[in-house]
Amino acid sequence: MNYWLVKSEPAAYAWTQLLADGKTAWTGVRNFQARNHLRAMKKGDAVFFYHSVSDKQIVGRARVTREFYPDPTATEGDWSCVDLEPVQTLPQPVTLAVIKDDPLLQTMPLVRQSRLSVTPLTRAQHDQILRLANG
DSSP states (O other), X not given: OOEEEEEEOTTTSOHXXXXXXXXXXXXXXOOHHHHHHHHHOXXXXXXXXXXXXXXXXXXXXXXXXXXXXXXXXXXXXXOEEEEEEEEEEEEEEXXXXXXXXXXXXXXXXXXXXXXXXXXXXXXXXXXXHHHHHTO
16 A cells, blocks of 8 residues: 655645535646656555645545546646545544654655645554554
8 A cells, every 4th residue: 555645736626615515626737756656556545634825734645446547627738636535534633733743744745845736654653644644
């Protein structure tokens, strides 16, 4: 299993919307590195959902239900998307400030490459985020 983090502005697509929808196609990614991360995702992979810009916190867990396919929102170019479904709202959101203060998490791409909307995590980082979320 692989571990990932996806980012979305709550005003554009919030965690609560994914919960209401029950699933979504993760479309609209227009960065080559992030696209390549989407293409590396496998069915069943674990995904953290991060609210960017306003909240700046990891708020939920999702999973990949369909591996990459052509992004139907792309009018040109070779862009991909995956399907995600919600797994769990985190008991306690994990804020960017907490992530930056944690020695294990401060090397996450979220901190080092903050503009990427899809990034990989190590298993250790994934597990640490779960520990922090569960208090």
